[in-house]
Structure formats: structure tokens, C-alpha cells
Amino acid sequence: MTHAVLEASGLTLSFGAIKALDNVSFRVHPDELLSIIGPNGAGKSSLLNCLSGFYRPQAGSVRFLGQDITRLPTHRYAELGVGRTFQGIQTYASMTVRENILCGFHTRMTSGLFSAFLYWGRVRREEDRYVREAEAIIEFLELEELRHASVGELPYGLRKRVDLGRALAMQPKVLIMDEPMAGMNPEEKSDLARYILDIKEGRRIPVVLVEHDMDVVMDISDRVMVMEWGRSIAEGTPEEVRNDPRVIQAYLGVEA
Numbered sequence: 001m002t003h004a005v006l007e008a009s010g011l012t013l014s015f016g017a018i019k020a021l022d023n024v025s026f027r028v029h030p031d032e033l034l035s036i037i038g039p040n041g042a043g044k045s046s047l048l049n050c051l052s053g054f055y056r057p058q059a060g061s062v063r064f065l066g067q068d069i070t071r072l073p074t075h076r077y078a079e080l081g082v083g084r085t086f087q088g089i090q091t092y093a094s095m096t097v098r099e100n101i102l103c104g105f106h107t108r109m110t111s112g113l114f115s116a117f118l119y120w121g122r123v124r125r126e127e128d129r130y131v132r133e134a135e136a137i138i139e140f141l142e143l144e145e146l147r148h149a150s151v152g153e154l155p156y157g158l159r160k161r162v163d164l165g166r167a168l169a170m171q172p173k174v175l176i177m178d179e180p181m182a183g184m185n186p187e188e189k190s191d192l193a194r195y196i197l198d199i200k201e202g203r204r205i206p207v208v209l210v211e212h213d214m215d216v217v218m219d220i221s222d223r224v225m226v227m228e229w230g231r232s233i234a235e236g237t238p239e240e241v242r243n244d245p246r247v248i249q250a251y252l253g254v255e256a
């Protein structure tokens, strides 16, 4: 069996009487795109927050490349290579595309906007190296024409692409994406889907995706895990999950 990149075992997390996660276990293998789906409130965001160190599960563990990281401080997750994109936009509107991506080299997920500015001086001193790496990401995401454009002036889909560039600048060994397609038009979604596949196949970075757009999920995922009421109720290929009666009832039934 392939060694897992990321492994969750028995994750349990309650908020008062609400069990957001109830004994959830799964593995993410190298070179795979695992999607996590489920109705609203199923526990998907809670799970991503446990995987990236923002929430601490009350029971269970998270292992990354064989190391138990469950109790490490949040910033260590990013340093070790657990990359993440968030819902909405995380870019700095007044900075250019390239500057935003440059910030990614030093932005740790927990640092937030303010700390990133503190790092800025160092980024400038080591500019050459970072600019070269940022340029590689710009090329990968086909943002060459826009490298000096102010991010605040870009349409939503392009800003999300810059966001992705910032996450890639952190050189993640796994990339966790929280509803990246939300608010995008069909063309933006299909562009982003292509980049996500390129990240997995070209950059060999496994991806964990929470996404509500079922067409996209079924199209690009290697495996899908379905959650309901804090539990994993099914796991398999898109085809297997699509035909699972529990899934149809729990998820697709609600959706319809």
C-alpha cells in the first residue's frame, strides 16, 4: 500500500453539544486529488481546519509524511509543507500580482496580513532568488501579462488565481483547498480545475479539495469522501460515490 502523505485517524471535534467531527479517518496518497463533499454543516470546514492546524481535535490524530503533527502549533503546519487556500480572497489589493506571490514565500498561514508586511524587507533583500521563483509560478499560472497589474483591479477569478500562486510560493507538499470555485463563472471554474490538475500532475503535489460544485468534483477527483453529520459515510472513486445509495440520500437528495 502507498505511504500516505496526510493521514487523519479518528478525528473527533465538538462545539458544545454539536459534534462537528465524529471519528473521521482517511488518508491522502501521493499524486492524488481527494475531494471532500457533503451537505452544509457536514463538518468539511472543521475537518480542513484540523488538517491544517487551525482547530485541535479533541480525539484522534493527524499525521503528515509519517510525523504526528496533531499538537504542533499552527505555523508549523505551513512550515512543514501543509499548504492551504481559504474561502474568499486572501490577496493584497494594492499590491501587484508578482508582489502578492512574493509575499507567499514568507507568509505563514497564521501570520496574517500584518506580519507579511514585516517580512517584506527580507523579501526585498533576497529579491533575485524569490523573483525567479515567483516568475516560475507566474508562468505556471499564465499570469505573465498581468505580473505588474494591481490585484485589486483584477476580476475575481484572476484574484483567486493569484491566491493560488501565493499558496504555491510556500512550496507545499500537500495543498488543501476550501471551496476554491465558489463565486466563479464557468470559464473561471474550468481554468482553475485545469490548474489544480496541473498542480497534482505536473508539480506532484497531492490536493485535498472541499468543493460544492459536483460537476467539477466528479470530473477532477481521484477519490471522493462524503460526509454527513460529522461522519464519513462513503469513500471511493467518483463513480462509486455517485452510485452509493447513502450518498444519493444524504447529499444529492438534499442538493436536488
Ligand SMILES: Nc1ncnc2c1ncn2[C@@H]1O[C@H](COP(=O)(O)OP(=O)(O)OP(=O)(O)O)[C@@H](O)[C@H]1O
Residues within 6 Å of the ligand: 015, 018, 019, 020, 038, 039, 040, 041, 042, 043, 044, 045, 046, 047
Ligand atoms: N467555530 C465553531 N463554533 C461552533 N460551532 C461550529 C464552529 N465551526 C463549525 N461549527 C458547527 O459544526 C458543524 C460542522 O460545521 P462545518 O462548518 O465544519 O461544516 P461544513 O460541512 O463545512 O458546512 P458548509 O458546507 O456550510 O461550509 C456545524 O453544525 C457548525 O455549525
